[in-house]
Amino acid sequence: MSKKILIVDDEVFIRVLLEQTLEDFEDAGIELLSVGDGVDAWATVQTARPDLLILDVMLPGLSGFEICQRIKSDPALSGIHVIMLTAKGQEEDRLRSIEVGADEYVTKPFQPDDLVKRAANALGVSI
Numbered sequence: 001m002s003k004k005i006l007i008v009d010d011e012v013f014i015r016v017l018l019e020q021t022l023e024d025f026e027d028a029g030i031e032l033l034s035v036g037d038g039v040d041a042w043a044t045v046q047t048a049r050p051d052l053l054i055l056d057v058m059l060p061g062l063s064g065f066e067i068c069q070r071i072k073s074d075p076a077l078s079g080i081h082v083i084m085l086t087a088k089g090q091e092e093d094r095l096r097s098i099e100v101g102a103d104e105y106v107t108k109p110f111q112p113d114d115l116v117k118r119a120a121n122a123l124g125v126s127i
Helices: 012-021 023-027 039-048 064-072 091-100 113-125
Strands: 004-008 031-035 054-057 081-087 104-107
Touching: 004 012, 004 039, 012 023, 012 031, 012 091, 012 113, 023 031, 023 113, 031 039, 039 054, 039 064, 039 081, 054 064, 054 113, 064 081, 081 113, 104 113
Parallel strands: 004 031, 004 054, 054 081, 081 104
Antiparallel strands: none
């Protein structure tokens, strides 16, 4: 079964930027999925079972914090690597990410090369 990355951001521009940033993963046989709200994100996590989730905090429907907490509290999903990618750079948001089980926390604007490295490390691949 091929590995999957799920990108979740309510801003279309950011989703497209992330898809372009991570497009080399597709050449390595890794499927890229993307959705724009928390409800779709939770449904996609349950059905697609991505290996990596790049997750915005502020989303319509369910917040990134809520989604991450659901994932990390479900033994069937808890192995999903979650990178919170957010404009919320306050320390309280970083601490909340840790509380809900996020594996990494990256603030926007982000360095594309850094995100590629983080994703490759999380998936155990060379890009």
